[in-house]
Amino acid sequence: xxxxxxxxxxxxxxxxxxxxxxxxxxxxxxxxxxxxxxxxxxxxxxxxxxxxxxxxxxxxxxxxxxxxxxxxxxxxxxxxxxxxxxxxxxxxxxxxxxxxxxxxxxxxxxxxxxxxxxxxxxxxxxxxxxxxxxxxxxxxxxxxxxxxxxxxxxxxxxxxxxxxxxxxxxxxxxxxxxxxxxxxxxxxxxxxxxxxxxxxxxxxxxxxxxxxxxxxxxxxxxxxxxxxxxxxxxxxxxxxxxxxxxxxxxxxxxxxxxxxxxxxxxxxxxxxxxxxxxxxxxxxxxxxxxxxxxxxxxxxxxxxxxxxxxxxxxxxxxxxxxxxxxxxxxxxxxxxxxxxxxxxxxxxxxxxxxxxxxxxxxxxxxxxxxxxxxxxxxxxxxxxxxxxxxxxxxxxxxxxxxxxxxxxxxxxxxxxx
Numbered sequence: 426x427x428x429x430x431x432x433x434x435x436x437x438x439x440x441x442x443x444x445x446x447x448x449x450x451x452x453x454x455x456x457x458x459x460x461x462x463x464x465x466x467x468x469x470x471x472x473x474x475x476x477x478x479x480x481x482x483x484x485x486x487x488x489x490x491x492x493x494x495x496x497x498x499x500x501x502x503x504x505x506x507x508x509x510x511x512x513x514x515x516x517x518x519x520x521x522x523x524x525x526x527x528x529x530x531x532x533x534x535x536x537x538x539x540x541x542x543x544x545x546x547x548x549x550x551x552x553x554x555x556x557x558x559x560x561x562x563x564x565x566x567x568x569x570x571x572x573x574x575x576x577x578x579x580x581x582x583x584x585x586x587x588x589x590x591x592x593x594x595x596x597x598x599x600x601x602x603x604x605x606x607x608x609x610x611x612x613x614x615x616x617x618x619x620x621x622x623x624x625x626x627x628x629x630x631x632x633x634x635x636x637x638x639x640x641x642x643x644x645x646x647x648x649x650x651x652x653x654x655x656x657x658x659x660x661x662x663x664x665x666x667x668x669x670x671x672x673x674x675x676x677x678x679x680x681x682x683x684x685x686x687x688x689x690x691x692x693x694x695x696x697x698x699x700x701x702x703x704x705x706x707x708x709x710x711x712x713x714x715x716x717x718x719x720x721x722x723x724x725x726x727x728x729x730x731x732x733x734x735x736x737x738x739x740x741x742x743x744x745x746x747x748x749x750x751x752x753x754x755x756x757x758x759x760x761x762x763x764x765x766x767x768x769x770x771x772x773x774x775x776x777x778x779x780x781x782x783x784x785x786x787x788x789x790x791x792x793x794x795x796x797x798x799x800x801x802x803x804x805x806x807x808x809x810x811x812x813x814x815x816x817x818x819x820x821x822x823x824x825x826x827x828x829x830x831x832x833x834x835x836x837x838x839x840x841x842x
Contacts, residue, residue, distance in 0.1 A: 449805055449831060451737050451764045451778045452575065453551040453681070453703055456480075456785075456803075458530060459495040459837035463787015463801030464697070464743035465757025469685025470641060470651030471697045471743075474799075474839060475532025478546035478583045480683060480699075481639035481653040482595030485534050485542040485585035495799070495837030497528040501554070502807070502830045505561055505774040509823030510816055513564035518774070522556030522570070530837070540587035550577040550601070550678065553776050560609045561774045565820060569625075571609030573775040577678065578602045581637070591643035599637060601658050601678060604630040605666060607775065617724040619668030626665035633660035635678070647689040654682040657707065670710035671717075671729035679711065680704045692747075699741040705734040705764055715772045719817070732776055733769030737762050743785075755787035755801075767813035770825040777827035780805040787835075796840045805831030 449455040456466025458476025468477055472484025474493045501521075508515040534544030557571040578601070585595035610624035617623045639653030658678035667674035681704060687697040706712035713731035722729045739761035747753050761781050765773050773779075787801035807830035815825045 449780055449783065450701070450739050450759075450761055451551075451703055451705055451734065452553045452776070454549065455759060455783050455805070456741075457546075457548050458493070458532075459497070459799045459801045459835040460755070460787060460789065462497065462803055462833070462835050463755040463757070463785050463799070464745060465741045465759040465783055465785045465803075467685065467697045467699045467741045467743040467757060469639075469653060469683045469699045470649045470687040471685065471695070471745075472641070474837075475534045475544055476530055476546050476548060478532065478544060478581050478595075478597050478637075479548050479550075479579070481641060481651050481685070482581075482583040482597040482637055483585050483593040483639040483641040483651065483653070485544050485583060485595055486536070486540065486587050486593050487641070488534055489542070490534065490536055490842035491839060492533045493531070493837055493839045495530045495835060497530070497833050497835040499526040499528055500524060500832045501526075501805075503555055503777050504828055505777065506826040507561060507564075507816070507823060508826070510564070511821035511823070516559075516561075518557050518559055518561045520555040520557050520777070522558050522572070523554055526554065541584070543582075543584045545580065545582045546597075547578070547580045550579045552576040553778060555775050555777070557609070562609060562612045565612035567609050567612040569609055571775060573607045575605050576603060593641050595639045595641075595653075597637040599635045599655070599658055601633045601635065601660065602630065603660060603676070603678070604628050605663055605676070607666065607669065610669070610775075613724060616718055617668040618726040618729065619673070621668065622665055622674070623668035623724065624666075629663045629665035631661035631663055631676070633658050633678070635659065649687045651685040651687075652683070654680075656680055657704075668725040670725065671713050671731050672709055672727055673725055676710050677708050679708045694747075695745045697743050697745070700738065701741070702736060702738045704736050706736045715769060715817075730772070732773055733766060734764045734778075735762070735766060737764040751791040753789045755785070757783075757785040759783045763810065765810055765827070767810060768815050770810055770812040770815040770827050771817075771820075773827055774825055777829045779808045779810045779827055779829050780831060781808050782806040795842070796838065799835075799837045799839065801833075801835035803831070803833045805829070805833075
């Protein structure tokens with residue numbers, strides 16, 4: 426059996442029945458691992474479990490022998506509005522036809538010796554979902570409901586080596602699976618280089634790979650620093666949607682990097698922060714402007730239109746307090762740039778990843794000497810982006826507004842060995 430078939434079978438089983446609708450920091454998750462999610466996603470210099478692989482694999486040595494298994498219930502509230510458009514009256518659209526999403530996570534680490542650890546993590550990297558019963562593009566000729574679903578899952582084997590006392594490097598191989606489906610875009614067929622592969626072609630999937638490299642160092646007894654970089658994850662093309670995504674269906678996962686610090690304020694309290702940048706603009710199908718249409722580049726062509734997303738930087742801050750030997754509490758806040766410019770809201774009615782702020786709470790409860798339960802709650806504060814020059818004059822002008830808010834609830838069980 427080929428590696429691709431083996432990977433595909435494993436990933437398909439893992440993602441079956443589970444929708445990874447992570448429209449938080451753009452379409453990436455705001456954090457990885459229930460513990461990190463309860464701390465606004467902070468983790469570059471603060472490894473708490475095996476899902477550190479997704480943020481900084483150098484943390485594997487610090488977490489030691491353990492296994493983690495968790496699930497997140499994700500509840501987004503998304504919608505759009507079109508106003509001042511010559512092709513129809515002002516109208517609001519609710520995209521919550523699908524309301525609830527379950528997102529799994531799994532990880533394991535093993536200390537080969539005191540300074541070498543190996544492990545793996547499986548997690549939803551990101552995604553996006555909109556489900557409009559009333560199609561926002563019906564006024565232009567689209568038929569049926571408007572539905573879009575993107576899901577991304579990573580399986581990441583990793584290793585970490587403490588090459589000098591207190592200083593560790595880590596490497597993760599990101600084996601990626603993604604799938605995509607969209608309906609209700611038939612009005613855009615005249616603007617596509619391959620109208621037969623624009624929309625309503627069922628679910629398509631693709632596979633790819635990239636790496637994440639990280640470093641973590643104990644600078645003093647009270648200060649730890651961390652940094653990691655994830656390469657662009659090169660994915661197979663979505664052939665069924667070669668008439669939608671730039672480059673005949675290309676949809677790579679963008680490069681991103683994170684810098685972090687953790688400061689111990691005594692024996693019981695730690696404050697930590699991360700600064701993360703996601704390079705959305707470097708992926709043509711995500712970063713190219715819809716305005717490429719008017720420069721002679723139809724949908725699906727080389728240099729074709731995308732969603733116009735900008736690179737997104739986010740600052741995350743968290744406080745952790747060990748209330749007792751059995752209970753640890755967490756709280757966090759994050760603030761990110763807006764990835765969607767006001768003049769790009771029209772096409773992003775199907776992808777309104779506009780949330781900028783998150784607040785998180787979390788806790789871990791020791792069940793016994795070896796096992797623990799962690800919980801987390803995150804609120805993605807409601808954000809509306811009002812269009813400015815967003816609907817082209819040839820489509821009747823006016824503006825498209827998009828909005829998003831989110832709630833997520835996480836539960837994890839962990840065992841140490």
